[in-house]
Amino acid sequence: MSKLYVVGIGPGNPDSMTFRAKQAIDTAEVIAGYSTYIDLIRPLFPNKEYLVTAMRQETARCQMAIECAKTRPTAMVSSGDAGVYGMASLLFELAEGQVDIEVIPGVTAALSGAACLGAPLGHDFAVISLSDLLTPWETIEKRLRLAAQADFCIAIYNPASHKRADYLRRASGILLECASGDTICGVVRNIERDGEECHILTLKELADFPADMFTTVFIGNSKTRVIAGHMVTPRGYIHG
């Protein structure tokens, strides 16, 4: 039995990959993944065989990778970390132990986006996806509400898409039931890619922000501040 590496490549800039991720891709003969991620790494690994599938074909893509890994070392790549809204869990579910899966962690957007803004996740935080393709909206709403009650910092993935244009507005409304309108928020688009943008704004203003699929949103906790243009959530060393 050969190996299936499930590799998180980080935000997209090849320098944000770990050495271990590069080694795993080097070891594999076949690289599988969604076309956008494959385009990011193909120039770095020109002599590989590629299995490329379009978006929304996750199950087929994982099944192909598992079949392939039965005979040849294979790497499935995801942007960010493959364990965070990536393919890792689906691969374990589909493989049911038929192939030896090794997950190589990567820098997920909560971390890379936070670094662009400053230190917004400096205390306890929650990570929530607004995509309701696989999760009932009621569950998402409940988690947003409880996260705000807990005064967690929050990183929001998938805040919008063409079909879900108003979801960030809906989420902001739920958070505002419990958190102040002046809560510091941050938005990062195209993290570490061409056209990277960072914005700091208030929760009240967030509802109107035109987020898209390439945006990650950060909600501060009640202590988050703006310091010299950065979004900073204190750990608690300094009081007063």
Place this chain on the structure above:
Amino acid sequence: MSKLYVVGIGPGNPDSMTFRAKQAIDTAEVIAGYSTYIDLIRPLFPNKEYLVTAMRQETARCQMAIECAKTRPTAMVSSGDAGVYGMASLLFELAEGQVDIEVIPGVTAALSGAACLGAPLGHDFAVISLSDLLTPWETIEKRLRLAAQADFCIAIYNPASHKRADYLRRASGILLECASGDTICGVVRNIERDGEECHILTLKELADFPADMFTTVFIGNSKTRVIAGHMVTPRGYIHG
């Protein structure tokens, strides 16, 4: 004004550092950090000047790094990601714009520990530290309770220390108010270092687990399962 790089080096194995982290340390003339992390990287960067401080001297360490960065490029290293219970937020607070701070994200223990176990954070999750050095225990308890009510997967940092030997037991008790005793949990110790250990157990059993400072704990959500010896939280692609 020269630069202060705040660098997350990942779990400790040098291969788990990103290329960007290595480049930032290479660029710096002076490397600051807590002695344990410095010991991990000193062999890789032998020709640097080091500013090493002991644990619990966080404010002094950050002030030294900021002073130093006023005249020479300096890197402050943290294990994992410097923005997650690391030095990034304290540096922004103390520097108040006097030096140019660049945060280089790294693979935090929630991600590296998850990869050891399988895919425990495959859906929305919360990250909570049990350390009450800087956070009132009541706040920690409230966040644990609300995270369990939200059915978040949870990554717990700092589950125990010599002085806080029973904190994981206390946390488990709070989670059990809302979550089933059969909830799948995972524990990883010495992630990607010598003596790495992974265990999968139930929430009922977790209370008695002898966690220490080098342990990260994962609580599954209500759908988390064990598949071929791995802890897996489904994203939701497969129903039934």
